[in-house]
Amino acid sequence: MSRLTVVNLGLPKSGTTTLARALREAGFTVADYRIRRRDTARPELRGRWVGGQMYHGYFTTGDPLETLDEFDAFTEINMLRGPHSLWPQTDFGVISALQEHHPNLRFLASARDPGDQAMSMLKWSDLGSDRLPASTVPGLPRTYGQTLHERARWISAHHAFLRKIFDGADNFLEYDVADRQAPQKIGAFLGRDLPWWGRLNAHDGAGKDTVIGTGAA
Numbered sequence: 001m002s003r004l005t006v007v008n009l010g011l012p013k014s015g016t017t018t019l020a021r022a023l024r025e026a027g028f029t030v031a032d033y034r035i036r037r038r039d040t041a042r043p044e045l046r047g048r049w050v051g052g053q054m055y056h057g058y059f060t061t062g063d064p065l066e067t068l069d070e071f072d073a074f075t076e077i078n079m080l081r082g083p084h085s086l087w088p089q090t091d092f093g094v095i096s097a098l099q100e101h102h103p104n105l106r107f108l109a110s111a112r113d114p115g116d117q118a119m120s121m122l123k124w125s126d127l128g129s130d131r132l133p134a135s136t137v138p139g140l141p142r143t144y145g146q147t148l149h150e151r152a153r154w155i156s157a158h159h160a161f162l163r164k165i166f167d168g169a170d171n172f173l174e175y176d177v178a179d180r181q182a183p184q185k186i187g188a189f190l191g192r193d194l195p196w197w198g199r200l201n202a203h204d205g206a207g208k209d210t211v212i213g214t215g216a217a
Contacts (some may be wrong), residue, residue, distance in 0.1 A: 003072055004072065004104055004105075004190065004191070004192075005057065005065070005102050005104060005105045005106070006023065006028065006073040006074070006105070006106050006107075006108060006190060007074045007075070007077065007098060007105060007106075007107055007108070007180050008073075008075045008076065008077070008089075008107075008108040008109070008110055009075065009077075009089035009095070009107055009108065009109045009162055010076075010089070010108070010111060010129060011078070011089070011117070011155055011158055012076065012078065012121060012124070012176060013112075013117050013120040013121050013127075014110040014111055014112050014117055014125055015110045015112065015177035015199070016032065016033070016075045016076035016110055017032065017075075017200040017201040017217045018031035018078075018197070018198060018199055018201075019075045019108070019186075020073075020075040020076070020198045021196060021198070021200060022110050022183065022194045022196055022197055022198075023073045023075065023145045023194075024196060025194065025196040026187075026192050026193065026194050026196075027100055028072050028073035028193070029070060029072050029073065029074045030071065030075055031050050031068060031071040031074050031075075031102030032049060032050070032074075032075045032076050033049070033075075033076040033077075033078075033079070034047065034048070034049050034050065034079075034082040034089050035047065035048045035049075035050065035053070039071075040069075040070060042070070045067065048079070049079040049081075049084075049086070050068070050074055050076070050077050050079070050082070051077050051078050051079040051087070051088050052079060052084035052086060053067050053072075053199060054077060054086075054088045054125055055086060055088065055094070057089075057121065057204060057216055058093070058094050058097055062097055062100075062101070063097065063101040064088065064097055064098050064101075065098070065101065065102065076204060077089055079150065079165075080127070080131050080132070080135055080137070080206050083139055085135040088136060089158075090138040090139060090161070092165065095107075095141070095165065096126070099171075100133050103170055104173075105171065106171050106173070106189065106190060107166065107171055107173070108172075108174075108175065108186065108189075109172070109173070109175070110175065110177060111159055111172040111174055111175065111176050111177070112133070112149075112178060113140070114152040114153075114155040114156045114176045115152050117149065117151075117152070117155050118148045118149075118155060119148060119149035121169070121181070122151075123163075124201075125152055128145065128146075128151060129146075130143035132146075133145045133146040134146075134153065137154075139154050139157055139161075159174065162174065166205075167201065167206060173186065173189040174182070178197075182195050182197070183197035193217050197215065
C-alpha cells in the first residue's frame with residue numbers, strides 16, 4: 001500500500017471506537033478490532049480479528065498488512081479472547097515491519113489518564129476483572145492486572161515504550177482524548193480534516209453504553 005495508512009497503537013478504552021468513526025467520516029476505510037461483514041467483500045476476512053491478520057502477515061510474508069490491503073486505517077489492533085492474546089501495538093518486530101513495508105504509514109497513539117483508562121477497563125465487560133488477569137499480555141503477566149494500580153502502571157509503561165521507539169520521528173502522534181484540540185492535531189498530522197469528533201462506547205455508570213458529544217468538533 002503506497003497510499004496514506006494509519007495505525008493506532010493505543011490500548012483498549014482509549015477512545016479507539018471514537019477514532020474509528022472519526023476516520024470513517026474523514027474518508028478512511030477502517031478496520032476496528034474485528035473485521036465485520038459490512039467492512040469487506042472478501043468472505044475469508046469476515047469475522048477475523050485485526051491483530052490476528054497482522055500476525056498472520058508478519059509471520060507469513062513479513063508484512064503485517066499483507067491481507068489487509070483494502071483498509072487504510074486500523075484503530076484497535078489487539079485481541080483478547082479465550083486462549084488468544086494478541087497485542088501487536090506492543091511488539092517492536094511488528095511495528096518495525098509496518099514501517100519497513102509501508103513508508104507512508106502514520107502511527108497514532110490514543111491516550112487518556114492512565115487511572116481513568118484503567119477504571120474504564122474494569123467497567124467494560126470483563127476486561128479488567130477477568131480477561132486481563134487470566135491472560136498473558138506483554139508487560140502484564142498472567143495474574144497481574146487485577147488492580148487499578150497494576151493496569152495503570154501497564155498503560156503508562158506502554159506509552160513510555162512508544163515514546164522511546166518513536167523519539168524524534170515525524171510519523172508518530174500521541175494524543176490525549178481529553179484534549180479539545182485532539183481532532184485538529186490528528187487532522188493536521190494526517191493532512192485531512194476530521195469532520196466529526198465525539199465520544200462513543202462511554203460508560204454512563206448504569207451499565208449502558210452512551211453516545212456523547214456527537215457533533216463535529
